[in-house]
Amino acid sequence: MAVDITLESPQRAARSPxxxxxxxxxxxxxxxxxxxxxxxxxxxxxxxxxxxxxLPLQFPxxxxxxxxxxxxxxxxxVALTIATGLHWVRYREIAARHHLHPVASHFYGAPPxxxxxxxxxTLLLGKDWIGLPAAVTVDWVLxxxxxxxxxxxxALVPYLAFTRHENAPDSAFGGWLMPIVPPMVSASTxxxxxxxxPAGQARATLLWAxxxxxxxxxxxxxxxxxxxWNRLVQHRVGAPGMVPTLWIVLGPVGxxxxxxxxxxxxxxxxxDASTAHALLIVGLVYGFGMLGFAxxxxxxxxxxxxxxxxxxxxxxxxWWSFTFPVGTCVTGLNGLxxxxxxxxxxxxxxxxxxxxxxxxxxxxxxxxxxxxxRGTLLAPPRPA
Numbered sequence: 001m002a003v004d005i006t007l008e009s010p011q012r013a014a015r016s017p018x019x020x021x022x023x024x025x026x027x028x029x030x031x032x033x034x035x036x037x038x039x040x041x042x043x044x045x046x047x048x049x050x051x052x053x054x055l056p057l058q059f060p061x062x063x064x065x066x067x068x069x070x071x072x073x074x075x076x077x078v079a080l081t082i083a084t085g086l087h088w089v090r091y092r093e094i095a096a097r098h099h100l101h102p103v104a105s106h107f108y109g110a111p112p113x114x115x116x117x118x119x120x121x122t123l124l125l126g127k128d129w130i131g132l133p134a135a136v137t138v139d140w141v142l143x144x145x146x147x148x149x150x151x152x153x154x155a156l157v158p159y160l161a162f163t164r165h166e167n168a169p170d171s172a173f174g175g176w177l178m179p180i181v182p183p184m185v186s187a188s189t190x191x192x193x194x195x196x197x198p199a200g201q202a203r204a205t206l207l208w209a210x211x212x213x214x215x216x217x218x219x220x221x222x223x224x225x226x227x228x229w230n231r232l233v234q235h236r237v238g239a240p241g242m243v244p245t246l247w248i249v250l251g252p253v254g255x256x257x258x259x260x261x262x263x264x265x266x267x268x269x270x271x272d273a274s275t276a277h278a279l280l281i282v283g284l285v286y287g288f289g290m291l292g293f294a295x296x297x298x299x300x301x302x303x304x305x306x307x308x309x310x311x312x313x314x315x316x317x318x319w320w321s322f323t324f325p326v327g328t329c330v331t332g333l334n335g336l337x338x339x340x341x342x343x344x345x346x347x348x349x350x351x352x353x354x355x356x357x358x359x360x361x362x363x364x365x366x367x368x369x370x371x372x373x374r375g376t377l378l379a380p381p382r383p384a
Contacts, residue, residue, distance in 0.1 A: 031087040039110035040320040046073035046117035047327030048360050053124040054334040056346035070121035077118045102165040109153045109178035116146035120189040136196050150182025170235035172227040174248030184217035184255045191262035207270045214259045221252035243308045244321040246301045253294045254328030257287040261335025287336045322359040
């Protein structure tokens, strides 16, 4: 889910990998061009593991593979967090300007979602390796960091967009959803922690706070999705490199379905039976209603992407937009399949998960090649 702020220029792409790395003044310069959207790679990796954990079709190798993918996401989170810290220390002037960039600033929503996704994976899968008590503790820490960070981005980034950024009539794109979706992810992942919160006021506060996060993100997302639709109608698709960001629209849609169903699943530990049943009905009605739009947008995004691929779709970090949003649809479908018992929903979940895994494998390989083998994604910008 990321727009590449470090797109390969023809000049940079023309340089050989060996020459690219010779141009670095030192190992520390690798972090000179690091932007928040890199955390989308952790989101996209982590959601593969989280989605597989509750997939209707389960087999032993699936859980093992998902746990390995979670571990990769966890290692990436640690590495990228350290690299970001080095970026701020060594290139503070560059880092301090990200919030004023009308595109880059929106991707401050990626780090909170990366923390939340890895935290959820720790509770769902990591417990197999580190034990449940440790997994719960780690998830509480990562959920708290992600939730606080997500609430800050949901308020501050729109404020900057309203007061500091220069936006043209055709500026709206999927990345505008990035800073306002983290609270929805907090609602989903917080629902997993409800049974582990102290009984009484603390547990009830967490449950209803998650519903508040759900509403905050849902209303803001509907506004932005409307702006994106309007931009597409008025100004068409736009630059090929931005086409993958159309898939970001599936993020709040799928995550909202996930949230209401996970909250309904864990509500019985907080509320009485009749209220819990009512919340389950809300989860099913809302979930199937939003699923209709998710299917519609999937068809539209597929058609536009296929059209762009035929014309030429250049690789960049925007390709991570093919992963996390689709993964949220898988987790949403998993919840609907569990509560409805419908086979067709289970089949849809498996189909979306197959697409997610294929997309993740493709994008991960291309990112590894572009950052480690060629070095073009990490090399500092070449002076004009």
